[in-house]
Amino acid sequence: MSTSPAPRIAVIGAGPGGLTCARVLQRHGIDVTVYDRDASADARNQGGTLDLHADSGQIALQEAGLLDDFHALARPEGQAKRILTRHGEVLVDYRPGTHEDAAPEVDRGQLRTLLADSLTPGTIQWGRTLTSAAANPDGTHRLTFDTGITADVDLVIGADGAWSRVRPLVSDAMPVYTGVTFVEAHFDNVDTAHPAVAELVGDGHVFATGDHKGLIAQRNSDQHVRAYIAITDDVDWYRAAGIDLDDTTAVRATLLRAFAGWDEQLLTLITDNDGPYVNRPLFVIPAPHTWPHTPGVTLLGDAAHLMSPFGGNGANFAMLDGCELALAIARHDTLDEAVTAYERTMLPRAAEAGDGAAALARNFGPGDRDPASIPDFAEAGEQYKRGAAAYRNR
Incomplete structure (x- = not known):
């Protein structure tokens, strides 16, 4: 310049x-x-x-x-990814190599x-x-x-x-609403306070999707896990459900009804969180x-x-x-x-x-989810x- x-x-x-x-x-x-x-x-x-x-x-x-x-x-261990069905069946359990630095x-x-x-x-x-x-x-x-x-x-x-x-x-x-909203939940001291969540998430991420919904969780540092409860609905879904987003009990009950029939361990991402949920509609x-x-x-x-x-x-x-x-x-x-x-x-x-x-x-x-649609994580790296x-x- x-x-x-x-x-x-x-x-x-x-x-x-x-x-x-x-x-x-x-x-x-x-x-x-x-x-x-x-x-x-x-x-x-x-x-x-x-x-x-x-x-x-x-x-x-x-x-x-x-x-x-x-x-x-x-x-680097956070690159681990587990893909499950909504019934808890493991489709992929990817563990990165010790020195993997692609992502x-x-x-x-x-x-x-x-x-x-x-x-x-x-x-x-x-x-x-x-x-x-x-x-x-x-x-x-x-x-x-x-x-x-x-x-x-x-x-x-x-x-x-x-x-x-x-x-x-x-x-x-x-920005345009995509039709998908993530309802965020969090878990502190996960290894001691939430061992079932710690086991489910592992070192990286866990994804379970099906029937227009999904449960996704990621390990952060300092024993913290964030979960994203994905629903396909109107951007103001909570108003249609007649609930206040600040009412944690009402939000949890509504989400549990939406995820009825899902694997019990996956449902801990809805039931066991610390503190309130955060509504995050996705826009593009x-x-x-x-x-x-x-x-x-x-x-x-x-x-x-x-x-x-x-x-x-x-x-x-x-x-x-x-x-x-x-x-x-x-x-x-x-x-x-x-x-x-x-x-x-x-x-x-x-x-x-x-x-x-x-x-x-x-x-x-x-x-x-079609197993054929799951990416090859090693090849992606x-x-x-x-x-x-x-x-x-x-």
Whole structure:
């Protein structure tokens, strides 16, 4: 980047994609400010665990100079996956090799802290909720925050997730409900307090689907397990059922009726949780999502290509987006050239991956799951490694 004076670059959103972008920019001597509505990196629970793929998330971390730090935090054993029928029959019990590093797991909160702590102090402006972004006559953009503070910037990068406030600058696309809702439950001190759940989940994940429903659980660090009780229903299913989401007993009773006839050990994911449930309807932006090149603004991650969680591409693509955008800015003479080059690569990649709606339909369709539809997890790991080698040899 040879622009003088130094360009004013703002990243909206301190998630994995936005923080990766900021880190890579700073490694190339480029100033950036990140704005996020959270009060701090750990102001709220960041959610479950992520598998960072060798051909995307790990490439981004390598460019960020954080790959070794990531491996020190990650759980390679978390790549284990068990696939069961709704009656408890084991279809697949995949255990990764001791040194398998194709897609190790890391808690979202740990990843966010790793990235945030790597930035120059003061880079992230916490407690800043973007209320509007508008083009100025000179081609810059004015950002207005809920605190009344404004900032004029040469490039605004929308890394602000599904309900992005930046996206309307380039696109009128809005998230669409997939028809699937995850009702999240959690279990603390699982090895001692919930041994049946610990046995069911093992070191990684367990999946059981059938009859338009599913029970999914993942082990996080520190003896914590998150379960996702998947139902195919209207987005306001709880209103139709006449229950309040804060009424844990009523939610549990409704879910148990929906899962009548399922294996008793699987049902512990509904009956034995600590604390309340969290309702998480799944939304996507229908793929392909593209927009006309718009000087001074671009998107990455969920703001650009909101996908269902099946496939594990969301955070991985967000981090690769952030990395590639930062590298493009470092390697091109102008911001406009950089954004053009970035979008030329990112948009086709996201379009090819799709929005994941088909995977939801396949996993939560009628009847029992077809064993032939279950991926070969060992081969998937090899594909990530081959993809990483091909990416680096481009």
